[in-house]
Amino acid sequence: MFFTKTIHLSKENSKKNKIALLFDESTSSPCLYPLLFSIAVLSDKSLATQQSDMLALKYWYEFWYQKYSTTFCESFLSTKYDPNIYIKEIDNFMFFLENEKKLENNLVRLRLNSNVDYRTITKRMRSLLKYFKYLLDVYWDIRYQEIPKKDLESQRKRIDIYLNSKKRIFNKFSARSTTVKNEIKHDFKSLNNDMYKCLYEIIKPNNKDYKNINNPFTDKNTQLRNFLIVHLMINYGLRVGELMLLTTQSFKKSINSNIYNIIVTNTDDEYDHRSRKPNIKNEQSYRVIQLRDQDFKLINMYIDEIREDTGTEILFTSLKPPYSALSYSAINLIFSKIDIKFKELHPKYFDPKLFGTIEKITPHVCRHTWAYISLSYAIKKYQSEANLKRFSKISDAMTIAQEDLRVLGGWSVNSVMPSHYAKRFIVDNANLINLERISAQNLEF
Template sequence: MVDALGLPRYWATIWADVLKAGIEDGTRSVYLAAVERLYQSVINQSGEDCLDCMLARQDFRGVEAALSGFLTSLRNSSAVDGADRAATWKYALMFVQDVMTHMGPVADQRMGAIDANLVRLDRLYSQIAPTHPKPAAPIRALPAVVIEDLHRLFAPASPDNPFRSEDLRWRNFLIFLVFLHLGLRRGEVLILPVNAVKEDYDPTSGLTHYWMNVDETLDEDSRFDAPSLKTKHSRRQLPVSKVIVALADRVAVNHRFKALHPFLFSSQQGKPLAIRSATSIFEQVSSALSDRSRKALANRGKTSVTAHDLRHTCAVYRLARYRGQGDDMDTAIEKLRVFFGWSPTSEMPRHYARSYFETSLQEVWEDSYDTFVETIRTIDGVPP
């Protein structure tokens, strides 16, 4: 976010470091990439790097012309390559509106005009997108036959396990269960520390409770594309089963490839596991799926399994569990929101609610393989 002289762009800096100071680094980078495209569009339209000046002068006519030209360029680009640039437009428009709103109080005598122009900007552009939105793909749990197959392939002692070393087998089995039973995002899994699992003894019940902290790490991360939490709402505590507790302990003690870093999951070279490496785990397993699983996936328009498919599966399963326990849909959705780290305004829980069709479930959440598969079968409409 610098100009041709290498100087920081004024309003982009104010917006990112003051007006949007609370957002995560990854989100800020996405926002600023869109804003930089707006700056470059203004340069291409006018031959000058003048967006900061237009904003400072509160030149609404100039800003409107710049936004119109920017929207046209995005539409032309999308027509050529088919890419959806709605998010780029959304963040660039958000930048202009935020800056204009921020500057309003500095000129009280012009507040009426500023408010009127902001309303005009909102009416002109808030409902416009550079491409027609595509309908959201239905969110579905993986079929039960695929879950069974994945358990068979990931089981460390299985003769069908595609991973060659004992360390890889135990590490990948834990990764699979964390994705499936906790529904974590890929970046959240990769920043889990060695001591991610916590415990506390309850003297009243006489039980030991276990949970996993999902939080940003304060340690230095050497990975080129370092994973991170998606939003501040991603920070949460999740209850974990004794199976995952035991597996996490085993991996931490015996299967980290003599790693010196603080993260739970390591590469064979003892370095923090990379995003690409985590993706390749599921690519390898997908290539070993049975014909039945391939057919079941093909019926849903898929050819392989990804880590995010397991997050979908976990979410639909948990929604079924909450409904089966008697929660109404609104209560179940709010529980999903907390468990999966979605913001209060996120529409993701509603997507799952729309994709979910009610069934009569008797199972309760025990993080057990048999219960999980039985519930998914019931959701699929197949008797367990």
């Protein structure tokens, strides 16, 4: 699929006349961005360093092709050099290396594997971060992006900080063992209740009686569209790809009842010209989710009064000609602007010195938040009903709540995600009970 090769630039027998490149087997040509990276960054490095960095990129390109059935170069170009497409895959690539270059459908935890040299993984990850830093510096620039220079610089700074933090984490691989020090965190990045309320204070749209000066979007129609995007993800657990698949026909009232539903399914819209088209993740992701009637009315108001007749049924589109369906990068940009405003208003929620903070507001944070809040609510509800003898055992409440979460979230039958959220609930609840026990003892000192 991909291979590395050392090219002799001249007949002179000198290390400076050799360059390591990454080639695509299907075209027998060098991969574009690794070629530019090699010329700009690696050409004055030792041949051994060049070969090591190109080998890391080879594994990255193999990982990307296995996951997306296209080359990373094509994806990077088609998203207009959006850094978010590689940022979100850093940890997944690390798991890919750990699992002997095989993709896993379920969540994988970094663990001790006697067949893996974790110091080599660290080396590969550092090479990859060097490549990402080059892509960020060169292409996340006013020459290629149609967003204000101030926003570009702010986002570049944020991503730089993130990449540097990842680099520090990978440097914590012990040279004497194959373990990772505890700087690698695997806690779920979800919003607590206070953060949740603050988010809604930011995204709340203007109306005739209320003007939200903290909303980062000035246009009223854009505010409502973006409010619905965040609201559907954080309250109904939609993945970003599922949100992008919604059409004007995805919302149905049940026959003979006042129950409203979201139909989550693939769509074949001939006018969907997005280069990276969204798709349903697995068979269990095809699902019907009941919708609050107020939300059903709000969506219909958006469709009837705000969304233009664009010739496509895709629900969320640009509100300006040519009314293109929103892409991954467009939705990430919406969340990026919300993130900047959130950090401006509530910096303590992002302070790494404090426990329970988050790195940024993203679509995935919305799904994590929905999952944990939903599971916590269901467990407490079912435990209460267990006390009323609906279930034979209180432990049944946990099992039923996890199954509810799996179905609503569209996880596969074998997915471990619901059990991970349940484990977090148990830990949080145990801590709360322990503190209540200490307080009840009325200890005096």
